[in-house]
Amino acid sequence: MSFRASILTLYPDMFPGHLGQSLAGRALERGDAAIEPVNIRDFATDRHRSVDDTPAGGGAGMVLRPDVLASAIDAVSPEGDTRPRLLMSPRGRPLTQARVRALAEGPGAVIVCGRFEGVDQRVIEARNLEEISIGDYVLSGGEPAALILLDAVIRVLPGVMGNAASGTHESFETGMLEHPHYTRPQLFEGREIPAVLTSGNHRAIDEWRAAESLQLTRARRPDLLGPEDRDG
Numbered sequence: 001m002s003f004r005a006s007i008l009t010l011y012p013d014m015f016p017g018h019l020g021q022s023l024a025g026r027a028l029e030r031g032d033a034a035i036e037p038v039n040i041r042d043f044a045t046d047r048h049r050s051v052d053d054t055p056a057g058g059g060a061g062m063v064l065r066p067d068v069l070a071s072a073i074d075a076v077s078p079e080g081d082t083r084p085r086l087l088m089s090p091r092g093r094p095l096t097q098a099r100v101r102a103l104a105e106g107p108g109a110v111i112v113c114g115r116f117e118g119v120d121q122r123v124i125e126a127r128n129l130e131e132i133s134i135g136d137y138v139l140s141g142g143e144p145a146a147l148i149l150l151d152a153v154i155r156v157l158p159g160v161m162g163n164a165a166s167g168t169h170e171s172f173e174t175g176m177l178e179h180p181h182y183t184r185p186q187l188f189e190g191r192e193i194p195a196v197l198t199s200g201n202h203r204a205i206d207e208w209r210a211a212e213s214l215q216l217t218r219a220r221r222p223d224l225l226g227p228e229d230r231d232g
């Protein structure tokens with residue numbers, strides 16, 4: 001079964017973007033994942049093909065119309081489509097590696113990319129859109145956010161990463177940030193690779209990595225840790 005994403009956007013040419021290259025590009029070529037951009041404007045009904053209007057109550061900017069967006073959603077995701085419907089939104093729940101894994105285990109996603117001031121609230125409710133944020137900052141549109149979400153999902157699809165194990169030790173997968181990495185040369189501008197890593201003692205290496213991981217997470221992201229791991 002392959003992962004199928006339908007993207008509702010005013011800028012379909014932004015897809016597949018960087019996902020056409022490297023690991024994701026090969027997954028798309030093999031058919032392990034499919035990305036289908038659909039232009040919201042194709043569902044406009046008036047002479048000017050308008051998709052937005054001024055905000056009720058006044059204020060700056062424009063808002064995406066609920067009727068046009070609902071038609072677009074219904075066209076790509078008819079009844080019986082079990083894919084979750086996502087709306088990229090700074091007001092959404094922050095995207096996590098756990099949500100990424102869950103999405104990758106499913107049949108795909110319908111992803112709505114907002115523009116302007118955002119989307120009429122009624123279509124969010126009527127079409128049961130799950131709002132997802134990629135961080136506490138504001139983009140000019142949902143397209144880069146959708147590309148980031150899809151990047152994270154596609155890389156964990158079965159068979160996409162060369163070395164299957166390389167997915168499971170990474171930052172967030174263990175609830176912590178990953179330990180530092182080193183490679184040759186042994187000496188770089190006077191800095192050595194930590195001796196334990198070249199000792200051949202795998203137990204000591206595992207312990208060193210776990211300790212580094214914990215220390216880094218305490219320093220940078222104590223919010224990821226349970227109370228028992230937070231100080232020390």
Ligand code: SAH
Pocket residue numbers: 087088089090091112113114115116117118119132133134135136137138139140141142143145
């Ligand atoms: N007025 C809105 C911001 C609109 S930004 C507010 O203050 O909440 C325009 C569009 O960009 C949004 O509809 C959303 O689709 C996308 N976007 C902006 N920031 C985002 C973020 N951090 N995560 C996901 N999508 C984002």
